[in-house]
Amino acid sequence: MSRTVSTTLGEGDRVALLVPGSLDYLDAVLGLLAAGVVPIPLDPRLTAYERERILTPLSPALVVTSAAELDRVRAAYPDTRGLPRARPVHCTSGTTGTPKGVWSGLLSAEDARALVAEERSLWSFVDTDVNLVLSPLHHSAPLRFAMGTALAGGRVVVPGPFDPALVTAAIEAERPTSMFCVPTHLQRLFAHWDEVGVPDLSSFRLVAHAGAPCPDAVKRRLVELFPAGSTWEFYGSTEGQFTACRSEEWLERPGTVGRARPGRTLSVDPDGTIWCTVPRFARFSYFGDPDKTAATWRGDAFTVGDLGRLDEDGYLHLDGRREDLVISGGVNVYPLEVEQVLQGHPGVDDVAVYGVPDEQWGQRVCAAYVGTASAAELDAFVRERLAPPKRPKTWHRLEELPRTLTGKVLRSDLPR
Known part of the structure; x- marks a missing residue:
């Protein structure tokens, strides 16, 4: 190279x-x-x-x-x-x-x-x-x-x-x-x-x-x-x-x-x-x-x-901003990039990344997922593959992700 x-x-x-x-x-x-x-x-x-x-x-x-x-x-x-x-x-x-x-x-x-x-x-x-x-x-x-x-x-x-x-x-x-x-x-x-x-x-x-x-x-x-x-x-x-x-x-x-x-x-x-x-x-x-x-x-x-x-x-x-963009500490974090990495974990069946308000950072990167992986396992996984600003700080395991009838993830519903 x-x-x-x-x-x-x-x-x-x-x-x-x-x-x-x-x-x-x-x-x-x-x-x-x-x-x-x-x-x-x-x-x-x-x-x-x-x-x-x-x-x-x-x-x-x-x-x-x-x-x-x-x-x-x-x-x-x-x-x-x-x-x-x-x-x-x-x-x-x-x-x-x-x-x-x-x-x-x-x-x-x-x-x-x-x-x-x-x-x-x-x-x-x-x-x-x-x-x-x-x-x-x-x-x-x-x-x-x-x-x-x-x-x-x-x-x-x-x-x-x-x-x-x-x-x-x-x-x-x-x-x-x-x-x-x-x-x-x-x-x-x-x-x-x-x-x-x-x-x-x-x-x-x-x-x-x-x-x-x-x-x-x-x-x-x-x-x-x-x-x-x-x-x-x-x-x-x-x-x-x-x-x-x-x-x-x-x-x-x-x-x-x-x-x-x-x-x-x-x-x-x-x-x-x-x-x-x-x-x-x-x-x-x-x-x-x-x-x-x-x-x-x-x-x-x-x-x-x-x-x-x-x-x-x-x-x-x-x-x-673009509806899926998370700005954490002034750094642009694009959920799809993080999601593509997490989809490579064998314990993740479905995942959506989103931001929630944070007093210190403006927004905090969060991930909701369906699968068997633990939060600790996912933390270790992203530490090897993503720079610190892109790593989710909060993990939520769900039975399924909220979606529209056409299959689009309802990111606005995830913080709730």
Whole structure:
């Protein structure tokens, strides 16, 4: 599947990164992209089963699994300030249960410059910025903000796996100007600050959150604690970005995720499906899957199947994510992918995976199943095959799953 770092890596080749996020990791991503070699950032906690399933269709030329290998990549591709000639390939399984690589292809110099300029214009990246990284860098949003900062000549701080005390210490010591977070991060930080006191947040000019619906009380406290005008929400997906919204706009229209980002337009079908037209440099395909790609695009507009409505001023309100999507701690968990793994257990005859509200994580992944397996057996089974965010935290053994007359599982009935 892979070969060593050398000049045999060509433009458009893909390099899978299965190591923890760090400043070296960021440098490797930037160096590869400047050379037209495309990184595939992945969770290093993926099991061997998951790695094989994701990487086989993407055919990476190199798979990096150690710090030593990452160092060799950095040495071979040292240009960390060059123009990125592609977008990293982030993977999303959508509702199919099969992970797909979101592929931009190699960008022309004109499109590459436009991509960097768009991000810099929206988020005002400058060389005095200090970006504090809270989420793992294999996720698309934190990597985008870190890359935008670095390309503008700013500094990036990576404290390590999220811990409220470490983040608080980094805020006090590093005086960051920006950070991306998910609502779970904010909830845990606020709880910690209730115990130890709120640090000086005056250095922040940008705090952006996304990844999951933000509880009203959390949103209002965010606005209260951070400098006026500094807090934003945006709505997007692995495939592309739809909106951006200052918190002050949200206060006037509670629940909105904002209007279309500059250079984009939004439309909503009669059934609520959201479509977004994007510039040429923001187009994508699903690597190796022309049918899925064709179903996603309508002219210059794409959809990820989310539902919503536009008000008279063009502000988007989400009516629901894809009906089977679970967002736990800001991580998208697709039930079908988990179900396909569980169906491989000999003690499972039928299974449905779903989410329930959780104060800490937003949603908790649960599984209802028919069969002879015990919860302990299923716990052990998924630990070998699924990364931690995808593993069900609660198991319910049933005599049968609730279904419609046509055989579709009634997921909305499962929490009851």
